[in-house]
Amino acid sequence: MDRAVDSRVVERERQSESATHGTRLRALIVDDEPLARRGLEIRLEAHPDVEIVGEYGDGLSAIAGMREHRPDLVFLDVQMPGMDGFETLRSIPAHEMPLVVFVTAYDHYAIRAFEASATDYLLKPVEEGRLAQALARVQQARSQREASGHCAHLLGLLGELSGRPLLDLDEALKPDALEQLRRDDKLAVRDGGRTVRVDLSSIRWIDAAGDYMCIHTDGPADRAAPQGETLVLRATMRDLEKQLDPQRFPRIHRSTIVNARRVVELRPHTNGEGFLRLDCGQELKLSRTHRDKLALLI
Structure with missing residues (x-):
């Protein structure tokens, strides 16, 4: 058999097998530039496990398309006139949220993309190899979501952190719900096999250690x-x-949150950085990227 013909046969068999087992990704492309949409569409033709079910040029029509098609995946342009990619996502109920790959011409949007829980991001013009990597991440995220009950896990985490009854995800993520949690004077912390309700005033600082957060407190009052x-x-x-209330517990470093009321001294350092001394004697670094928090600390 001719090699080119053989390649096409193998591709059709892969596509048929994917469809049979229900593993194909139903995807939307959302971009205000027709050429960008067409370019991504052409790139995706090499991936038979992806089915494009809709293309849209603005956020409002994309929201309607997501509700109509219930896609597994959305390729979402960051910069669009009117409603940008981030605003578009905020309009989608949590239980309807698909996996998201942001598409952008500016790599500084990558940080915001991941903060918005995007699975990955692509830089324009999209490269074939980078697209393949993103799709592999999407398939992995999809499998993990299905295997572990992603939403149930997230709800459990919200319940543990807030010390409140289990909330519906949409309800838990509403701004007023978060504000209510921030007004609380205690934080429920699951520490090993126990749950401890910590007075916010006793928290000195919080720092990250891999997949864990370390909450440094005064300890028991007695x-x-x-x-x-x-x-x-x-x-x-x-x-x-x-x-936590960001006015009371500002982030001063990518891995550190501090109780602003426990800061007793600020010492400037080189390159715009600084050091904070807490009332317990601990020193913490204030990074340049978080110098806007100075007003909360002095």
Whole structure:
């Protein structure tokens, strides 16, 4: 058999097998540039496990398309007139949220993309190899979501962090719900096999250690210990930022949150950085990227 013909036969068999087992990704392309949409469409033709079910040029029509098609995946342009990619996502209910790959001409949007829980991001013009990597991540994320009950896990995490009854995901993510959590005077922390309700005023600082957060506190009121106590929580910096009032617990480094009321001294350092001294004697670094928090600390 001719090699080119053989290649086409193999591709058709792969496509048929994917469709039979229900593993094809139903995808939307959302971009205000027709040429960009067409370019991505051409690139995706080499991936028979992806089925394009809709293409849209603005955020409002994309939202309607997501509700109509319920896609597994959305390739979403960051910069669009009117409603940009991030605003578009905020309009999608959590239980309808597909996997998202942001598409952008500017790589500084990557940080915001991942903060918005995007699976990956692509730079324009999209390269074939980079697209293949993104699709591999999407398939992995899809499998993990289906295997572990992604939403159920997230709801459990929200419940553990807030110390409140289990919330519906949409309800838990509403701004007023978060504000209510921030007004609370205690934080529920799952530390090993126990759950501890920590007075916010006793928290000195919080830092990240891999997949865990270390919450450094004064310890029990009946045991005065200068070194305090450290509680370990499996969570992310972003999870805790949602639970805490940013005016009272500002982020001063990519891996550190501080209780602003515990800061007693600020010492400038080179390159625009600084050091904070807490009332317990601990020193923490204030990074240049978080110098806008100075007003909260002095």
